[in-house]
Amino acid sequence: MRLTLTHMILIAMLIAILFGSIGNLYFSDTSFVLFSIDLSDAMGRIFLACLQLVVVPLVLVSILNAVINTHAGSSLGVIGFRSIFGYLLTTVFAISIGLLIANIFQPGFGSTLTLDIPTIEVADTPNVIDVVVGFFPTNPFRALLDGNMIQVIILALIFGLAIRSIAVKVDTWIRYIDQGNMIMFEIVDRIIKISPIGVFALIFETFATEGFGIFLPLIDYFLIVILALLIHASVTYSLLLMLFGISPIKYFKNMQEPIFFAFSTASSAATIPVTLKALNEKCGIDRSISSFVIPIGATINMDGTAIMQGVATVFIAQFYGIVLTPDQFLMVILTATLASIGTAAVPGVGLIMLTMVLGQVGLPVEGIGLIIGVDRLLDMLRTAVNVTGDGTVALIVASSEKDLDHGKFHELSSEKNK
Ligand code: ASP
Numbered sequence: 001m002r003l004t005l006t007h008m009i010l011i012a013m014l015i016a017i018l019f020g021s022i023g024n025l026y027f028s029d030t031s032f033v034l035f036s037i038d039l040s041d042a043m044g045r046i047f048l049a050c051l052q053l054v055v056v057p058l059v060l061v062s063i064l065n066a067v068i069n070t071h072a073g074s075s076l077g078v079i080g081f082r083s084i085f086g087y088l089l090t091t092v093f094a095i096s097i098g099l100l101i102a103n104i105f106q107p108g109f110g111s112t113l114t115l116d117i118p119t120i121e122v123a124d125t126p127n128v129i130d131v132v133v134g135f136f137p138t139n140p141f142r143a144l145l146d147g148n149m150i151q152v153i154i155l156a157l158i159f160g161l162a163i164r165s166i167a168v169k170v171d172t173w174i175r176y177i178d179q180g181n182m183i184m185f186e187i188v189d190r191i192i193k194i195s196p197i198g199v200f201a202l203i204f205e206t207f208a209t210e211g212f213g214i215f216l217p218l219i220d221y222f223l224i225v226i227l228a229l230l231i232h233a234s235v236t237y238s239l240l241l242m243l244f245g246i247s248p249i250k251y252f253k254n255m256q257e258p259i260f261f262a263f264s265t266a267s268s269a270a271t272i273p274v275t276l277k278a279l280n281e282k283c284g285i286d287r288s289i290s291s292f293v294i295p296i297g298a299t300i301n302m303d304g305t306a307i308m309q310g311v312a313t314v315f316i317a318q319f320y321g322i323v324l325t326p327d328q329f330l331m332v333i334l335t336a337t338l339a340s341i342g343t344a345a346v347p348g349v350g351l352i353m354l355t356m357v358l359g360q361v362g363l364p365v366e367g368i369g370l371i372i373g374v375d376r377l378l379d380m381l382r383t384a385v386n387v388t389g390d391g392t393v394a395l396i397v398a399s400s401e402k403d404l405d406h407g408k409f410h411e412l413s414s415e416k417n418k
Contacts, residue, residue, distance in 0.1 A: 005192065009260045012196040013203055020207025028211070037208050040201040047198025050191050051261075051270045056147050058184040058273055060156050062291030065181045067160025068167065068174055069288075076157065076292060079397055083293040086393035087301035088337060090240070094232050094303035094389075095336045098310025099329055101228040107220040107311070108318025131341055149269065149299040149344070153292070188273040192257070199264040210376055218374050221315050225378055228307045229385050236303075237392045244399045250410060254282035255391050262387035266379045268298040268345035271387050279391055284405030285398040293397055297390030302340040304382025304389070305350040309336045309357050316358065316367030328361045335360040345386065347379055 023033040067076065135150045137143035143151035163170055163177075191198075215222050238248035252259075258275040265271060272294055279290040313332050317324050324332075339353040351368060358365045398404040 005195070006256045006260070008196040009199050009257065012200040013260060013264065016200045016203035017207050020204040021212055023204075023208040024211030028208075033208060037205055040205040040208070043201035044198065044205050047191075047195070047201060048265055048267070048270055050198075051265065051273060052147075052267075054184055054187050054191070055269060055272050056144055056152060057180070058188065058276070059149065059152050059291065059295045060144070061177055061180040061184055062276070062287060063153060063156035063295075064160045064163070064177045066288035066291050067157060068164045068177065075401065079289060079292060079401060080296070082397045082400060083296055083393055084300065086396060087297055087389075088341075090236065090303050090389050090393065091301060091306050091337045091340055092333060093236050094385075095306040095310045095333050097232050097236070098225075098228045098307035099314060099332065101224055101231070102311040102314035105220070105224050105227075106314075106318060107224050108315040128338065131338070147269070147344075149295045153295055184273075185277070188277055192274060192277065195261070199260065202264045206376060206380070215374050215377070218371065221311065221371060222374050222378065224315075225308050225311045226381060228311060229304055229381055232303060232307060233385050233388055237388060240392060240396060244396050246395055246399060246404075246409070251283070251392070251395065252388075254278060254409065255388060258387050258391065259384045263380045263384040266347040266376070266383045268302070268383055268386045268390065270346075271383075272298050275387055275391060279394055282408070282411075283391070283395060284408030285394060286403045286405075289398045289401060289403050290394050293394040294390055297393060298345045298387075300341045301389050301393065302343075302345065302350070302353075302382075302386045304385030305353060306336045306340060307385070308350055308378055308382050309354050312354055312368075312371055313357055313361065313363065316363055316370065319367060319370060320364060322363065324361070331361050332357055345383075347383075348375065350379060350382065351375060 023036065027033045135154055137148070137151040137155055140155050143155050163173055167174060234248075237251075241248045241251055255275075255278055258271055258278050261274045262268060262271045275294050275298075276287070276290050279285040279294065280287050310332065314324065335357045336353065339356045343349050343353055351372065354368060355365050358367060395404065
């Protein structure tokens, strides 16, 4: 069997989990393991920096390119509306599954955990109007420097439409944008080629530092989040895809690389370049659609994160012996969905969103101290679900726009991995 890049990434992940866990368990204070952790931390951060470096310019030029050059320019409003609707709907499903599973298994009752109270400030729940106004950049350079995805999308739309309407006079700009797009994807290709090393470094560092011992006291909570993540990823997404005549098995196969990247980096935003590449080259989605739908998804769609918030809220309430009312459950769904719109997709942001949810339903925010220890690994898992959700909605939107190349989607994976 020929080893494809996806196989190599998977092998790197497994070896990193094995060596990292053994290092943590048996040799955690040897200078060799300490040095390996420092080295892999540095390598992992450099790898992440390479990915992050390309995100903003890639999103900017691909959307500009899409608006200027393709027919999708005229239907962007519809595409935007459908994707936002799809993202919000899947988030509501996700958090409902989290709440339901947590209520069935009741992880917090009778818990003997002791609180390790960190200093936590409650983040303010975003006000819908402020969130929407905040989408519009006042300074294009600041939007780019801050890497504010929605602002970058709006910036690209405004400039793209202007360039398109005076295309003949600004043909040099159009050529530069097109070539800029090619350069960005070339960089992404090269980063993906070295990704087994980067993925190894990121995962080795996490497992060698955290180890498995940390999960034992919280094993109930941990397994319930994983169960809810699995149900959402395998049932909700599969049903949605099947509803649109798309094979879920093929979809998961085609999305392996972004899913592994999301797991290793714990950042949907840093994974954008890889998601775009997989959707275009393996799933057959036109770039004019994916370059628009995916950055929106990476920002507002966090199904995995919403699931964690549902389970964590029930867990914390039960730990404190508080019985949540139906009103409070609805409030959790609403706040978690709203919070996911306004927050950036970077590692650990789920905990900040959780402070909003707990604050909103009147639960003690210090309860986060109970689950903070296991959050890193759950962050990796839920980011993988976040990215799978981004891709699912992108595929459905592309299919409803008749912009899905079914031939490419169904090609054999081995052919596509060449
Ligand atoms: N790390 C997640 C993401 O980037 C967000 C979170 O759950 O903390 O999608």
